[in-house]
Amino acid sequence: MQKHSLLADLVDIRDQIARDRETSREQLQHRDRKIGLEYDRPLSAGVTRLRCWINVIRKQEGLSSSQVSSGIKAQQSINIVVTLLWLLGAICGWILTQTVLFYDGNQPVNIISALLVLVCTQLFTLLLLLVFSLLGLPGVLRSLSVFNPAALLLGLLKRINSDRLEAISKLISSTDITGTAALRQRLIVYLAQHFTVALNLGIIAALLYLVAVSDLAFGWNTTLDVDTHSVARWLKGISWPWHSLVPAAVPDIQLVETSRYYRLQGQLRNGDWQAAQLGSWWIYILMCVLVYGLLPRILALIISGVQYDRAVSGAMTSASGANQILARMSSPLVSTIAEGEDDSAITRNVRPPLTKRQSGRDLPCLVIEWSEAHSNTDKMTAVGIEPLQIFSAGGHQTLAEDRNIVVHISSHNPQGVAVVVKSWEPPMLEFLDFLRNLRQRLDKACPLIVLLTTISGEQVEGHQLESWEAGLADLSDPALYVEPL
Amino acid sequence: MEAQIPVFAIVGHPNKGKSSIVSTLAQDSSVSISPLSGTTVHCRTYPMQVDGKELYRLVDTPGFQRARAAMDWMQRHSTSASDHVEVVRNFVEKQRNHQHFISECELLTPILAGAGILYVIDGSIPYGPEYDAEMEILRWTGQPSMALINQIGKAEFFEQWQQPLSQYFKIVRVFNAQTASFDRQIQLLTGFSELSDDWHQPLQQAADQLQAQRRQRMNLSARCITEGLVNMLQASETSNLGNKDDQMEIDKAAEEFQQKLIRMENRMRSEVESYFNYHRLEREEAALGIASEDLFSERTWKIFGLSRDQLVTTGMIGGAAGGSLLDLGSGGLTMFLGSGLGAIIGGASAWFGAKKLIGTRILGLPMGGHQLVVGPITNLNFPWVLFGRAVTHLQLVSQRTHAMRDQLQIIHSTGSDIVSGIPSAQRREIQRIFTGAAKGHAVKEEELSRLVEVIVSLVAKNPDSSKRDESP
Ligand SMILES: Nc1nc2c(ncn2[C@@H]2O[C@H](COP(=O)(O)OP(=O)(O)O)[C@@H](O)[C@H]2O)c(=O)[nH]1
Ligand SMILES: [Mg+2]
Numbered sequence: 001m002q003k004h005s006l007l008a009d010l011v012d013i014r015d016q017i018a019r020d021r022e023t024s025r026e027q028l029q030h031r032d033r034k035i036g037l038e039y040d041r042p043l044s045a046g047v048t049r050l051r052c053w054i055n056v057i058r059k060q061e062g063l064s065s066s067q068v069s070s071g072i073k074a075q076q077s078i079n080i081v082v083t084l085l086w087l088l089g090a091i092c093g094w095i096l097t098q099t100v101l102f103y104d105g106n107q108p109v110n111i112i113s114a115l116l117v118l119v120c121t122q123l124f125t126l127l128l129l130l131v132f133s134l135l136g137l138p139g140v141l142r143s144l145s146v147f148n149p150a151a152l153l154l155g156l157l158k159r160i161n162s163d164r165l166e167a168i169s170k171l172i173s174s175t176d177i178t179g180t181a182a183l184r185q186r187l188i189v190y191l192a193q194h195f196t197v198a199l200n201l202g203i204i205a206a207l208l209y210l211v212a213v214s215d216l217a218f219g220w221n222t223t224l225d226v227d228t229h230s231v232a233r234w235l236k237g238i239s240w241p242w243h244s245l246v247p248a249a250v251p252d253i254q255l256v257e258t259s260r261y262y263r264l265q266g267q268l269r270n271g272d273w274q275a276a277q278l279g280s281w282w283i284y285i286l287m288c289v290l291v292y293g294l295l296p297r298i299l300a301l302i303i304s305g306v307q308y309d310r311a312v313s314g315a316m317t318s319a320s321g322a323n324q325i326l327a328r329m330s331s332p333l334v335s336t337i338a339e340g341e342d343d344s345a346i347t348r349n350v351r352p353p354l355t356k357r358q359s360g361r362d363l364p365c366l367v368i369e370w371s372e373a374h375s376n377t378d379k380m381t382a383v384g385i386e387p388l389q390i391f392s393a394g395g396h397q398t399l400a401e402d403r404n405i406v407v408h409i410s411s412h413n414p415q416g417v418a419v420v421v422k423s424w425e426p427p428m429l430e431f432l433d434f435l436r437n438l439r440q441r442l443d444k445a446c447p448l449i450v451l452l453t454t455i456s457g458e459q460v461e462g463h464q465l466e467s468w469e470a471g472l473a474d475l476s477d478p479a480l481y482v483e484p485l
Numbered sequence: 486m487e488a489q490i491p492v493f494a495i496v497g498h499p500n501k502g503k504s505s506i507v508s509t510l511a512q513d514s515s516v517s518i519s520p521l522s523g524t525t526v527h528c529r530t531y532p533m534q535v536d537g538k539e540l541y542r543l544v545d546t547p548g549f550q551r552a553r554a555a556m557d558w559m560q561r562h563s564t565s566a567s568d569h570v571e572v573v574r575n576f577v578e579k580q581r582n583h584q585h586f587i588s589e590c591e592l593l594t595p596i597l598a599g600a601g602i603l604y605v606i607d608g609s610i611p612y613g614p615e616y617d618a619e620m621e622i623l624r625w626t627g628q629p630s631m632a633l634i635n636q637i638g639k640a641e642f643f644e645q646w647q648q649p650l651s652q653y654f655k656i657v658r659v660f661n662a663q664t665a666s667f668d669r670q671i672q673l674l675t676g677f678s679e680l681s682d683d684w685h686q687p688l689q690q691a692a693d694q695l696q697a698q699r700r701q702r703m704n705l706s707a708r709c710i711t712e713g714l715v716n717m718l719q720a721s722e723t724s725n726l727g728n729k730d731d732q733m734e735i736d737k738a739a740e741e742f743q744q745k746l747i748r749m750e751n752r753m754r755s756e757v758e759s760y761f762n763y764h765r766l767e768r769e770e771a772a773l774g775i776a777s778e779d780l781f782s783e784r785t786w787k788i789f790g791l792s793r794d795q796l797v798t799t800g801m802i803g804g805a806a807g808g809s810l811l812d813l814g815s816g817g818l819t820m821f822l823g824s825g826l827g828a829i830i831g832g833a834s835a836w837f838g839a840k841k842l843i844g845t846r847i848l849g850l851p852m853g854g855h856q857l858v859v860g861p862i863t864n865l866n867f868p869w870v871l872f873g874r875a876v877t878h879l880q881l882v883s884q885r886t887h888a889m890r891d892q893l894q895i896i897h898s899t900g901s902d903i904v905s906g907i908p909s910a911q912r913r914e915i916q917r918i919f920t921g922a923a924k925g926h927a928v929k930e931e932e933l934s935r936l937v938e939v940i941v942s943l944v945a946k947n948p949d950s951s952k953r954d955e956s957p
Contacts (some may be wrong), residue, residue: 025759033536049808074710182927320712320929324705334698335534337513337762343527371615395614399557426500426521429550429588455611455640465522470521 019319036329093202108219118126186311193301200294218281232256260455351473365416371395410441423452427471451485492686497605499548500636505662505888540691546592552618569625602630609638620653629680706942712754742859869921
């Protein structure tokens, strides 16, 4: 499987999490559990598992689109920035050295200022970085980043805002709980180390170049009343780290003394001293740059690189949604929902609704109590029905008994038939069969009134009445009525 | 036949809550439930699977429609008590292609294939003779069976049902389709193993998995709330301002910022719901209607937030004052606008007496012009309001069943106990996390997990809505 950088993975994971918001949870669970079962090692670190996940996802997505992911783009733009910083650093180092070591043959190059510019400033900024990252003052660090070449370059590139840089500028400017602010700091510090390592290499290259193609003479002076011996001690002290390794780069008192020059005289004290000997200072300067410039910066580059990686990993595991991905991969896919689409329900044919019965004089009716529903004479009279005789059907009766009742009732040629039913039970097809049989034997115009009783004489509920009306409408019987009792 | 996984056919009279019970047990809101009878005409299967391996399945069936006629047919074709299963089998075979007994054939098919019978009745209406034919037919199938008493209405006719049910069923259980707690659901599920010894193991395994899934849902929801909360605390909206005294633009930006927060909160709600399999849940939450109580109204503050006293005792007011001084000191360009940011902000800040509920800052741009920054909200009560609302929502969602089809009503008065019920040491700890987040500090992973823990325990602590005795 192709390996990508941590940063590329981070950006792509965040992107994928954002894209996943459009996908249903079931689909995500299926996808990630499948990845989990196939590739995941649940015991390994979260970062490893997330990277494994995004690699599989990239492969799956890659099948459908051959685009470069924004994570890879982000890494590419970081690489561009790093390259630019290397170039910039090397050029700066070169120019700086050329300026500081400018020797026109008249006045020797001042060793003290050369050391100050080439080594001390670097040491100072390194010290600042160290102090602030130890004390953890991101606010101060942030305001200092105005002077940070990496931050400046990033800021500049953000303004250009090309497609390629979008991912990274999003990453840098995004405010998220996941500590991207910390990541941003780490990135800038890390990038800055590239610059300074290149700067040191530029200095060294320029120094070597100058030594090779020109005749450098070094010297030092001061207006202050300084003892040459103490200056020599200082310079020697500085060279302590390499005194046994490169003895040639340790200045002795004689050299220091000879190198002192006085402006008024416009020349070195011992004018006859060989220029070649004065030139031997360059090894000293070279060693200073190597030991106090390049070496610490390489260390800083390594350390800040580790910290940067750690920040990226941290941002990865704490990205909102990362937790859910790990959970989806490692926990069994439990599914309880229906398989397939819901085709269980019928779509009811819309029938013309039942008509309302004309309320007028009392209608003499034969009454059937369906399934032991209780009729109530008073209430029936109240709704304009005069019960003549009461029969039972449904319930414990057999179908044959039901048929006999139908025959019996129709033989009376009734003016109307009322069927009392339980409002709390739904109209069953069995009951509709019964009504259909009844109608077949009765006159077409003979009113057939279904009366809904309630459990203890309360009002029939609206949805129950509706349910009965809808059920009975299926019979399309113009003389069929439903009424609460 | 494939491996012996338990299958349960949920059968009964129409409209007694068969589909509702299935909906709750299968946590599936797509089940059609309707007060009109005969809504279900075909069986629908709900397999319970763990990583694709089926542990049991539920089958929702249409209700009996012509039970008496079917029984009549069977009695006419039976010669002795020993041929009952055979007769039922013949019945299904003969009638399958006729419309007349379509429901009966549909519901008997899974039973004849070996499903256990769960016979559902409604205990809120009286027993009647129309049930006898159904129960008799089920007995004829010879399959293991259990009666479930659902309760649709308020009335209780449980006593009346005991006698007829016990004639046909060895086991009778009460199970309220809509209000059954998760524990009750698991209890019912494992109880199904009484139907057959072979089913004990897969059902127990299924119960374990469902419980693990629920724990995870709680955790993920709490995590979602935690992350959403921190995001809302850190939210701010930056826009360019032509004229730095343009009150209309400032009001507009404040309004937009508020809308942004509302959207963030809604997204959080939907995500929590989706963990519990609710995908298109209608939600009514008092605060978010523009006209009604909104996030910034006084009432909500009082309900969810800590009182001024509580805040003082939490020791956070002093800290915050120091913090804002720091803020002022560090931003030389920063200017606080505080007043006159529209009625909404005015109303809320009036109660708290704070001038900067939503901090707005106007920054001078190097290229000229001004930038308006609205937010983050620094009011100390704001995180507590969000927190209380989110926990209440999670409680309601986690206690809801899929048989409920009404809106999710979030009633805020219940929330006040949530926040004030937290022990003060813990409250201080949470407040620290909130304050840090509002200041834009990255929240540590440990802090996030701590909040998740607190939320989960708060939701677990809440007394279950259906703790009444449900034994028959
Ligand atoms: N209040 C309440 N209503 C219920 C309950 N169970 C079912 N219902 C209602 O009863 C009606 C019929 O339910 P449904 O599940 O479709 O019954 P089925 O025909 O047996 O599948 C629907 O309107 C449900 O909302 C319950 O436990 N409580
Ligand atoms: Mg149904």
